[in-house]
Amino acid sequence: MKQRGCSDTSACAMSQSENNEMEPQLSWYLALSAVLFTIGVTGVIIKRNIIAMFMCIELMLNSVNLTFVAFSSFFQDVTGQLFVFIVMTVAAAEAAVGLGIIIAIFRNRESLDVDEASILKL
Numbered sequence: 001m002k003q004r005g006c007s008d009t010s011a012c013a014m015s016q017s018e019n020n021e022m023e024p025q026l027s028w029y030l031a032l033s034a035v036l037f038t039i040g041v042t043g044v045i046i047k048r049n050i051i052a053m054f055m056c057i058e059l060m061l062n063s064v065n066l067t068f069v070a071f072s073s074f075f076q077d078v079t080g081q082l083f084v085f086i087v088m089t090v091a092a093a094e095a096a097v098g099l100g101i102i103i104a105i106f107r108n109r110e111s112l113d114v115d116e117a118s119i120l121k122l
Contacts, residue, residue, distance in 0.1 A: 029070035036063035050102050050112045054095075061091050 036059055043056030065084045072080025102112065109116055 026070055026074045029066060033063045033066045033070070036060075036066070048114050050105070050114060053114065054098055054102070058091065058095070061087060 040056045040058075040060035040063060043059070044053050047053050047056065065087055068080040068084045068087070070080075072078060072084075106112055
């Protein structure tokens with residue numbers, strides 16, 4: 001299969017190999033996913049605000065989604081993309097329920113500090 005503008009097959013093969021070298025490798029995606037997941041875990045451990053913790057949990061879910069898509073692309077299989085769809089669906093439901101709980105806690109306590117919300121008394 002010839003590329004447009006290639007009259008010589010060796011020139012086409014050379015430009016095709018240059019294109020493959022410029023594509024990000026699987027390890028780059030996995031490294032980015034690991035960094036994002038680490039930032040999310042660190043945020044959940046360090047932060048005391050419920051909203052910030054919630055955002056860090058979403059960041060961790062998105063890093064897992066990036067890993068699923070990277071492996072799906074690497075193995076030329078759609079199973080990883082189906083898992084991403086399921087994770088995004090669960091994350092949307094989690095966001096709706098989680099924000100409802102956060103609003104209920106804020107209405108009762110007028111604070112979003114995790115230490116104050118750890119006591120289950122109203």
